[in-house]
Amino acid sequence: MLPRVLVCGEIEYVKDDFEEMFRGIAEIVHLVSDSRSHFLSSFGPDGPYEGTVALYRRNTSSAVIGKFDAPLIHALADTSKVRWIAQSSSGYDKIDVQACKERGILVSNTPRANEDATATTALYLMISCLRRFSMAERSLRSGTWKTPCDAAQTYDVTGRTLGIFGLGGIGLRFAHLAHAFPMRIIYFSRRKAESVPDWCEYVSSLEELCKQADVLSLHVPLNQSTAGIIGENEIRTLRRGSVLLNTSRGRIVDQEAMIRALEDGHLSSVGLDVYPDEPCIDPRLLTFPQCTLLPHIGGVSAESSRAKELQALGNLKAFVLGGIGENIVPELKTGIGNSTML
Amino acid sequence: MSSRQPRILICGNLVWAHEEARQFFDGLADLVVMDSPNRADFLVGLKSGGKYDQIAGIYRHNTSADRIGVFDQEIIDALAETGTVKWIAHNGAGYDQIDVLRCANKGDFHILHPLGLPSMRFHGLTSNLGISVSNTPGAVDDATATTALYLVISCLRNYAWAEQSLRQGTFKSGLDPGRAHDVTGRTLGILGLGGIGLRLAHLVHAFPMRVVYYSRNKSANAPEWCEYIDSLEGLFHLVGEKEIRTMKKGSIIVNTARGKVVDEEAMIRALEDGHLSSVGLDVYPNEPLVNPRLLEFPQNVLLPHMGTENQDSQRHMEVRALTNLRDFLRDGQGNDLIPELRSKL
Secondary structure, X not given: OOOEEEEEOOOOOOHHHHHXXXXXXXXXXXXXXXXXXXXXXXXXXXXXXXXXXXXXXOHHHHHHHOOEOHHHHHXXXXXXXXXXXXXXXXXXXXXXXXXXXXXXXXXXXXXXXOHHHHHHHHHHHHHHHHHOHHHHHHHHHOOOOOOOOOHHHOOOOOOOEEEEEOOOHHHHHHHHHHHOOOOEEEEEOOOOOOOOOOOEEEOOOHHHHHHHOOEEEEOOOOOOOXXXXXXXXXXXXXXXXXXXXXXXXXXXXOHHHHHHHHHOOOEEEEEEOOOOOOOOOOHHHHHOOOOEEOOOOOOOOHHHHHHHHHHHHHHHHHHHHHOOOOOEOHHHHHHOOOOOOO | OOOOOOEEEEEOOOOOOHHHHXXXXXXXXXXXXXXXXOHHHHHXXXXXXXXXXXXXXXXXXXXXXXXXXXXXXXXXXXXXXXXXXXXXXXXXXXOOOEOHHHHHHOOOOEOOOOOOXXXXXXXXXXXXXXXXXXXXXXXXXXXXXXXXXXXXXXXXXXXXXXXXXXXXXXXXXXXXXXXXXXXXXXXXXXXXXXXXHHHHHHHHHOOOXXXXXXXXXXXXXXXXXXXXXXXXXXXXXXXXXXXXXXXXXXXEEEEOOOHHXXXXXXXXXXXXOOOEEEEEEOOOOOOOOOOHHHXXXXXXXXXXXXXXXXXXXXXXXXXXXXXXXXXXXXXXXXOOEOHHHOOOO
């Protein structure tokens, strides 16, 4: 009997190729559970997911079976042969990777598939905030042409300083697009990046980044050390009139501090694609017309969606075939080699 | 004999470059602000003994049209009649609010230099009977190209639609992610590879997009990755039914030039049947009126002529226009004489 791969969440773009990819390699089963309890009790003998060795996971599955928190991970480890979870997005904060580490389950994400799309979103948010275009559009659609718009509140992009927090794939791609104007690019990262262009200036701390940036853009993943890392201190270290962009995860920012800074004008505007409690939006954010607010579509395009699916499925296939796939998340990279083989 | 300096009329918004204005014209000209509430008052002021008597040159901004209307034949004739007005330094790249052919017709063109010597270093010629007009090319390029880039990205990715959805409380439900497309790898067709078009080409090349262009003349400044194509003719309604239907289904039109370049009815028909997936506009045929039918398409990105609306660019443009005016007073000619008024030796 072929090993099984369980798909938790829809596959939309790679439908035809997908069957082909796994022919003779694995049997594809789809999520039929309508609750977490059903899900967790279905990996045993005669269960619908019996024999599953790897999961394809999309965040949409949370609606039915909840997040992949520690209890779920432990239950999977106890009742199933699942040893690989292929997350089909670059963000994997809905998976408790520490629990996975403890139980020898590897997790992959799709780090590059939506880099271009997400960096493009950051660029859009930046232009929209500096030029107050979003506000101008709303003014047009409500019949007031550009009357509420004041050129004294808007700026060119060229020549301003973009501060990038986290120079990974998305941060670097955004830097590249911004450099075309050019903007001055400064960054702070866990480690000074190895091979970056010389126009990417490293600064030694988050505080220094905030001191010098006209626009601060967040490109770090959400984890225990980054939750709330952009707080009152960091926001007040930014110069008055600065712009904050977030295309990463809402909880990286202390939302109360951010809103206070919008209220007193310390932040001239914010460009957000992510929020602490999506899809709920703090209604106060809607009271600042100069902000640009997108509903977490940063990495969403037909092309990137297809690329993500292909990448995640590729990771699964490599695992099934050879015991190891690519794009293992950083937290688990050092754990390879111990009891993760089929 | 009058020992008064020549006078410069500030006709429309001058917001950022007051200091430059003082410095440029110190010892050269007196500044007079046009404060007429309507055209009738303006025309009276131009007459001998009126408040705008003895004007040599005008700094003009489109906002003056709110009070006195555009510089049409009536105003140009009145300016010519003063016998003193010789230069209109327009603040803006587009000068369609000035009847420039009327300015040209107001006299023959000769070589002119304040000291009577031939001005061999200038490309164009200045009329001593007509009125010269300068604009501010270059100063608008970055801001307008950035606006066009914004429209391109927003149309391709449906950002405006998504934000509307969020603000209406539906987050992103109702959006079709399959309609959103990456910028990278798509083809941008640029109609007119002047300063703005070239700057836009540069910005999209960072992704990269493939860039093809049509221009009156093949551009000498175009990088090799800008591909020239030869088609299109006429000037008014340059982009009409035929051109729109020649585009592939699902294409996008972005317009940061002038609304009348596109046949709006043809464009709306193409939105209705989906031939155009969306349009990104910063300009309209009858601003500030916007055809309400455009608003019916949530995927359209519609800006209210924001192309150069930011303080950095506005300042650059004011300084450029004032520089043209100062150079005219001091040297007999400003650098940015518009193409229509340049003639061959």
